[in-house]
Every structure is written in C-alpha cells, then in structure tokens.
Amino acid sequence: MKPIPFQKRGIQASQLVLGCMRLGGDWDDKSPITEQHYKEGQDALETALEIGINMFDHADIYTKGKAERVFGQLLKERPSLREQIILQSKCGIRFPQGTSPHQFDFSEKYILQSVDGILERLGTEYLDILLLHRPDPLVDPEEVASAIHQLKASGKVRHFGVSNMSHSQIKLLQTYSDEPFIANQLEMSLLKSGFVDTAITVNQEAARDNVFPEGTMEYCRLENIQLQSWGPLAQGYLSGRSLDGQPERVVNTAKLVEQMANEKDTTAEAIVLAWLMTHPAGIQPVIGTINPARIRSCKDATTLRLTRDEWYTLYTSALGRNLP
Structure with missing residues (x-):
C-alpha cells in the first residue's frame, strides 16, 4: 500500500483520523461537561487506538471548545499518550458575539489568540498540525505568514494546513509563508463526489452545478499536500441510516454498498x-463518529482496496447518471 502524503513527509499518521467534533455534548455555552461526556470520549479514544488510529482532529469551535476540553482531560489522565499521537486542530471561525456577526477571521491577532486557547483546552504545549478552517475573504496573507512564523518559532505549532480551500487560495497564502501548507481538508465522500466530477466533466454541461474547485486535487497531489475528507461516511446514509425521503440514487447505492460488504465479509x-481511499491521491478520511461500534466498523478500510470496476460501479450509482 502506498504511503499517504503525510507519511512521505515523515509524519507517521494513520490513514484514518478520528474527528472529535461530537465530544463534549451540546453546542452551547451553558451546558456543562458531564462524566458521561468524559466516558464517551474515553471509549472513542480507546477504540480508535485499538484499530490503529493515532491522529485526532479538533477545531476550536467544536461544541464551543468543550470537545477540546474533554480530550485534554483524557490526555491529562494519560500523559504518556501525547507523544504517541498526532493532534490537529483548526481556527478561523468566529461565532456571533455581542454586535459581532458570524464571520471568518485570519487576522494575525485572532490566529495567535485562538492557538493559545486551543493549547490551554487540550492541555498540551504544542499542536502537531494547525489548519485554517474556512477561507476569510478579508485575509491579509502577510498577517497569516507572520502568525505562522511566530507559532513555529515558539514551538506551539509544528505544521500548518488549511481546510475548505481551493488551490488558488492555498497558493496565495503559500507565496508569503516560508512554512509549507501540508494539508487541505475538504468535504469528500461517495455522495459528495465533486472532487471526481470536476475531473470527469471538463467541457461538459454537467460541470455547471459542481462547486468543487477545479484544479485543487491536482495541485494538492503535485505539492504533496495531504487531502483529508470531512464527512467521509456520507452522514451514514450508505451504512444503515434511514433512507426515508432520499433520492433513488442514494437508495440504490446503499443497497450496492451492502451487497459489496457482504461479498467481501466486511462492513458498509x-x-x-475504501471508495475514497482507493483514489490515488492518498485521501485521509476524518471519521466523525464517537460510537465505538461504528469506529470499529471502519477498521477494514485501511487494508481494503476496490477494483477499478467496483470503484466505478459505486461512483456511477451514487452519481445517478451515466458518465459522458
């Protein structure tokens, strides 16, 4: 099996990442973290480690910071674990506060302030990777570069990346920064296949409704940027979630996935x-569940690869139309 881009850079990350967005309970400022939340976090962490996951994905906004606090407590109870795992978090999204509206903020001050908060909540002295969460239309790339320089020099962050960005947005930031951007996290799944559609529908009418930025996959592959997928399990619609109200293409694809899983003696x-991980770009899925049973059900994906025929059969089924 080919190494993923992170591994080519010497970052020994697992091919699957556990997304920690669901840790800590509700997305509000009032609900406290309970013992049950810590128990859920511990069970998710232990199960992830059990199936070989050593990378954990956070963001400062997840459950309003409670996700990081839960994980920080787990690390406090097992301090030796910190050097055995890879911690990634994100910053740049600001929720409404007072008269300030919901916004994206890549100002130098906000990035530095955000990282200090992340480190405090996680109870660690450094992040392995910091991602800029969503593009800020008011970004000053020189400010971003200055923040990155300070974070690197202080040892607070070892590597940097982005999330939800096109190749041109990455190139703009990279032009001003000496530190390479080594990751780009985007929504990609069998039901969110714009990253494939973009390549196939060049000069086709079908390209009109595709929002995935053309050239981004190719740029990331050329620059050895790790592509990460958020929402890789397609919100569970292809692995047991109720299909009431779903279009025919989703219903048919769920049946096909179940059939393939039975034939290969594995899980949906x-x-x-595996459909994502068969792609030659070395996509790294960030699974968003903290249910131990569902985490375990993902294990086989690290060794399972689909044939070309199987891959295209799933793709065209989920697409719901013939290829051009």
Whole structure:
C-alpha cells in the first residue's frame, strides 16, 4: 500500500483520523461537561487506538471548545499518550458575539489568540498540525505568514494546513509563508463526489452545478499536500441510516454498498471509506463518529482496496447518471 502524503513527509499518521467534533455534548455555552461526556470520549479514544488510529482532529469551535476540553482531560489522565499521537486542530471561525456577526477571521491577532486557547483546552504545549478552517475573504496573507512564523518559532505549532480551500487560495497564502501548507481538508465522500466530477466533466454541461474547485486535487497531489475528507461516511446514509425521503440514487447505492460488504465479509462503512481511499491521491478520511461500534466498523478500510470496476460501479450509482 502506498504511503499517504503525510507519511512521505515523515509524519507517521494513520490513514484514518478520528474527528472529535461530537465530544463534549451540546453546542452551547451553558451546558456543562458531564462524566458521561468524559466516558464517551474515553471509549472513542480507546477504540480508535485499538484499530490503529493515532491522529485526532479538533477545531476550536467544536461544541464551543468543550470537545477540546474533554480530550485534554483524557490526555491529562494519560500523559504518556501525547507523544504517541498526532493532534490537529483548526481556527478561523468566529461565532456571533455581542454586535459581532458570524464571520471568518485570519487576522494575525485572532490566529495567535485562538492557538493559545486551543493549547490551554487540550492541555498540551504544542499542536502537531494547525489548519485554517474556512477561507476569510478579508485575509491579509502577510498577517497569516507572520502568525505562522511566530507559532513555529515558539514551538506551539509544528505544521500548518488549511481546510475548505481551493488551490488558488492555498497558493496565495503559500507565496508569503516560508512554512509549507501540508494539508487541505475538504468535504469528500461517495455522495459528495465533486472532487471526481470536476475531473470527469471538463467541457461538459454537467460541470455547471459542481462547486468543487477545479484544479485543487491536482495541485494538492503535485505539492504533496495531504487531502483529508470531512464527512467521509456520507452522514451514514450508505451504512444503515434511514433512507426515508432520499433520492433513488442514494437508495440504490446503499443497497450496492451492502451487497459489496457482504461479498467481501466486511462492513458498509469499510466499503464507503475504501471508495475514497482507493483514489490515488492518498485521501485521509476524518471519521466523525464517537460510537465505538461504528469506529470499529471502519477498521477494514485501511487494508481494503476496490477494483477499478467496483470503484466505478459505486461512483456511477451514487452519481445517478451515466458518465459522458
């Protein structure tokens, strides 16, 4: 099996990442973290480690910071674990506060302030990777570069990346920064296949409704940027979630996934993730569940690869139309 881009850079990250967005309970400022939340976090962490996951994905906004606090407590109870795992978090999204509206903020001050908060909540002295969460239309790339320089020099962040960005947005930031951007996290799944559609529908009418930025996959592959997928399990629609109200293409694809899983003596989750991981770009799925059973059901995806025929059969089924 080919190494993923992170591994080519010497970052020994697992091919699957556990997304920690669901840790800590509700997305509000009032609900406290409970013992049950810590128990859920511990069970998710232990199960992830059990199946070989050593990378964990956070963001400062997840459950209003409670996700990082839960994980920080787990690390406090097992301090030796910190050097055995890879911690990634994100910053740049600001929720409404007072008269300030919901916005994206890549100002130097906000990035530095955000990282200090992340480190405090996680109870660690450094992040392995910091991602800029969503593009800020008011970004000053020189400010971003200055923040990155300070974070690197202080040892607070070892590597940097982005999330939800096109190749041109990455190139703008990279032009001003000496530190390479080594990751780009985007929504990609069997039901969010714009990253494939973009390549196939060049000069086709079908390209009109595709929002995935053309050239981004190719740029990331050329620059050895790790592509990460958020939402890789397609919100569970292909692995057991109720299909009431779903279009025919989703219903048919769920049946096909189940059939393939039975034939290969594996799980639907493994088939859905394997579809992503069979792509030669070395996509790294960030699974968003903290349910131990569902985490375990993803294990086979790290060794399962689909044939070309199987891959295209799933793709065209989910697409719901013939290829041009």
